[in-house]
Amino acid sequence: MLVQCLPNEVTVQQDFPKWVNDVVDDFNPVIINQTDMSSQWELSTLINDVDNISSLLAVRVRKALAKYGNHRILLNASSVLFDVIIQIDSRYTYDGSTVNANQVAVNVPKAIVANRFGGHIAISYVIYSEFDAILNASLETGKEDEIYSVNGRIISITVKVYNGQPLIFDEPIEIVFENFNQNATTSRTHCVYWKFNQTYSAGGVWSSDGCNVSEVNRTYTTCHCYHLTSFSILLQAADDVEIGDVNEAALSIITYVGLSLSLFSLIITLIVMIVYFKRLNYECTSIHINLVIALIIADSLFLFGIEQTKNKNVCTGIAIFMHYFFLVVFMWMAVEAMHMYSKLRNLTHGRSRRKFYVYYPIGWGVPAIIVIITMALRLEGYGTDTACWLAVDKGTIWAFIGPVITIIMLNTTIMVIVLKTFTSVKSVKSKPIREQTRRTLRAAAVLLPVFGLTWVFGLLALNQQTLFLQYLFAICNSLQGFFIFLFHCCLNGQIKNVLFRRCMKVDNTSSSEPTDTTRSTKVAPATTEQ
Structure with missing residues (x-):
């Protein structure tokens, strides 16, 4: 189990970067020895485990950092299959989180935590390097004859706050994916998240609920999502004639x-x-x-x-x-x-x-x-x-x-x-x-x-x-x-x-007054002669 690779605590602030790197390095042999990468079910389970472990990792760093007052720290660690990024911040200094790494950029807005929570905020990002080519690319609401492919990196996002209250998404999280296939169009692109469900043979399915396509061009796709989980983009295979x-x-x-x-x-x-x-x-x-x-x-x-x-x-x-x-x-x-x-x-x-x-x-x-x-x-x-x-x-x-x-x-x-x-x-x-x-x-x-x-x-x-x-x-x-x-x-x-x-009525009304004046002018001399 990956949780066995996670030490109980860290106490020295200077050890944070090395500690996180060591923990992520320890993931590699466990993943290689215990996971069948050709199994959709095990791959889905692995994503769920890595998401949970990275979140726990961020929480433990946050607890240790809380002893030193209000601080901001950004930690990076890489393994063979994924990168982990951890950001710890205080509610009083938090003005949003922006991360740009490995063909994906994320903006977690300030509105998610501002004026709502106390203590420190722990945000973890996991960017997967190879899973996009392996994980099942079916869409929950797609038709049987529709074919999809994962067209960007898979990224998992978690946000933990000191008092554990649920987040309220007044504003969406913005995720910008670099397109693998640059023939993407708005009509064929779907912003999705991995919906874990044991009833599916793959251990889950891609769903677009709560995620909207904001912009699509040849290079990038921008998604707006109103919840946290593992995200990516799906590209529907083009018909014979594409608009x-x-x-x-x-x-x-x-x-x-x-x-x-x-x-x-x-x-x-x-x-x-x-x-x-x-x-x-x-x-x-x-x-x-x-x-x-x-x-x-x-x-x-x-x-x-x-x-x-x-x-x-x-x-x-x-x-x-x-x-x-x-x-x-x-x-x-x-x-x-x-x-x-x-x-x-x-x-x-x-x-x-x-x-x-x-x-x-x-x-x-x-x-x-x-x-x-x-x-x-x-x-x-x-x-x-x-x-x-x-x-x-x-x-x-x-x-x-x-x-x-x-x-x-x-x-x-x-x-x-x-x-x-x-x-x-x-x-x-x-x-x-x-x-x-x-x-x-x-x-x-x-x-x-x-x-x-x-x-x-x-x-x-x-x-x-x-x-x-x-x-x-x-x-x-x-x-x-x-x-x-x-x-x-x-x-x-x-x-x-x-x-x-x-x-005609307006024309007659406007022309009647000059006509009467003309007639009056013509008659007046005759009256004078009499």
């Missing part, structure tokens, strides 16, 4: 520029509809106002909240509200389709009109029911390591995709019926074929953005190999708000007439 960082950056720019334009367009649309509400069709305008409000909130959450992954609770809340408001957007699209179908039935069959107020529970209430059920069944599926959205690997994404597919099918059916009726009108049939085609295509161009058929591209783009569809979806869907502004504000006949009459 790459360039395409990811391009898709991000297209999305954010498009959403910014959409938000501006939606705000203008909302203002126009509210100001001239009494002069427009009450039912259609009410539907469009609800749709625009929901889309403004949804796009705003996406624009400012999709990447807020540092705080798990905040990220979960953002994902829940985004799920709700995007469902509201689609539900009001469904309401508009149902309203259009209802008016069509009234026109052709003379049936009574549906009460408009029944649409509000559908538009706002049905999405709430879906979100509440999803939260009750799988709350952990809200928010991922890379985005504040629904998790794909946990199946939560289907709580959004399912309703969207249903609404798209409904709206497609309604659109076909409307277009069929459109082309059967006598005034359209009497036109030349070119004019008839133009009218049909124009009607489809109005309905497609509103009814959300652009999300068909999004559903097809879930396959990473369909890069063209991802670009098509990013362009069309991020500009959906602009499409609504174009077709339901700029090209809306009612709004155009209202604005035209408003402009």
Whole structure:
């Protein structure tokens, strides 16, 4: 057992560096003689033992150092398979711990211990040199057909305080790994820790719980973790066609520029509809106002909240509200389709009109029911390591995709019926074929953005190999708000007439006063002559 290599105490401050080196040197024959390095189980057990021993080593140094008052000391020792770094500090002088060694850098923030504990602080780091190539590289939440590799050093971190109270991670520990494979991308990189579990044949499994990917470039990966244990990074094997960082950056720019334009367009649309509400069709305008409000909130959450992954609770809340408001957007699209179908039935069959107020529970209430059920069944599926959205690997994404597919099918059916009726009108049939085609295509161009058929591209783009569809979806869907502004504000006949009459009224008012003055000037001389 490694604990046998650990002396009970050290009493002379000057002996600390030599003492730590001697203890670590004594580990080598024990490890070589008692550990089968080809066994995943024994390797996992060895990591657990080394972590515990290094922590005990740091605690004993801390106890000895406490006799000499407030001091700071940094000790380094190396063995064949790992390096040990120990930092002892006083709470009153501790301003954070930063270590950079053997292809990994760590920052343990001051907030972990500041103003909370008394006595000395003992921090131990163990950086493993060869284990990354031996330890099982499976991800706990990964699929069976997904292949991973350890792409950085394995490092264990422990922090012990004088009174033994648990740490509270107001800020995350930042770990910067040097990438073994420099083709790493954000979408394929996972910040993980080794989850010891005897039920696994390897003695544990890599898990991403509590760790987020902060930044990935060709050379380094930065992780933020909210607990202590053994950390590393996993790289998922690339598919036949890889998106790459360039395409990811391009898709991000297209999305954010498009959403910014959409938000501006939606705000203008909302203002126009509210100001001239009494002069427009009450039912259609009410539907469009609800749709625009929901889309403004949804796009705003996406624009400012999709990447807020540092705080798990905040990220979960953002994902829940985004799920709700995007469902509201689609539900009001469904309401508009149902309203259009209802008016069509009234026109052709003379049936009574549906009460408009029944649409509000559908538009706002049905999405709430879906979100509440999803939260009750799988709350952990809200928010991922890379985005504040629904998790794909946990199946939560289907709580959004399912309703969207249903609404798209409904709206497609309604659109076909409307277009069929459109082309059967006598005034359209009497036109030349070119004019008839133009009218049909124009009607489809109005309905497609509103009814959300652009999300068909999004559903097809879930396959990473369909890069063209991802670009098509990013362009069309991020500009959906602009499409609504174009077709339901700029090209809306009612709004155009209202604005035209408003402009004419202003023009007549401004021109009436000079006209009266001119007439008065002409009449005045005649009166004088009389």
